[in-house]
Amino acid sequence: MFSLLVLLMASFVGVNAQVINNEVQFKGSATNVYMGGKHVRDMNDLTFTVAPTEDGRCCLSGHAAFLAAGITYHDMxxxxxxxxxxxxxxxxxxxxxxxxxxxxxxxxxxxTVLSKDFNVTSLTGNVTDNNLTFHIEAIIPDYKGGYVISFDFTGNKI
Structure with missing residues (x-):
């Protein structure tokens, strides 16, 4: 019975997974940008790429960089x-x-004040052939007691 349930669930996920066959670039902006609990500058002219992985999933690639308060440069x-x-x-x-x-x-x-990996704790949104929207939350667990990063991205295919 348990194996039948697992098989049915695997079939459901497989049927509902959308195949992204090619790398697609999206240009847009990030809003609601928070670093360490503080709202910082929105970011324009960002480019993110969604590409297929070998195991049938997708990956996110790109840079999000901005200058805060005129002196602190952040590059994700x-x-x-x-x-x-x-x-x-x-x-x-x-x-x-x-x-x-x-x-x-x-x-x-x-x-350099900080150069560390951060863990993505949440990524929600939608990706289609022409648009990418997402909200991302991440944490640097061993920096300032858990430094949280979050922003919303909206972009169109280029």
Whole structure:
């Protein structure tokens, strides 16, 4: 009985997973950007890429960088393609996300304050052939007692 239930659940997930066959780039902006609990500057002209992985999932790639208060440069680096997720039919919902990326924080773009991986704790949104929207939350567990990062991205295919 248990094995039948597992088989049915696996079939459901397999049938509802959307296949992303090619790498797709999306250009847009990030709003509601919070770093360490503080609202910081929104980011424009960001490019994120969604690409298929070998195991049938998708990965997120890109950079999100901005200058805060004129002196602190933040760069969130997703280029390692370690944030992976499933895309469900019929609406392209992002689900089962996990992974990590890297953040660099520098003063005056010269003095490195932080260079650490951060864990993605939540990634929700939608991806279609023409649009990508997501809300991401992440944490650096061993920095300032758990430094939380979050933002919303909305972009169109380029």
């Amino acid at each position: 680096d997703f280029t390692l393609k370690k944030v992976v997720f499933d895309v469900l039919q019929p609406n392209g919902a992002i689900s089962n996300a996990s992974g990590y990326a890297h953040i660099y924080i520098q003063l005056f773009r010269k003095f």
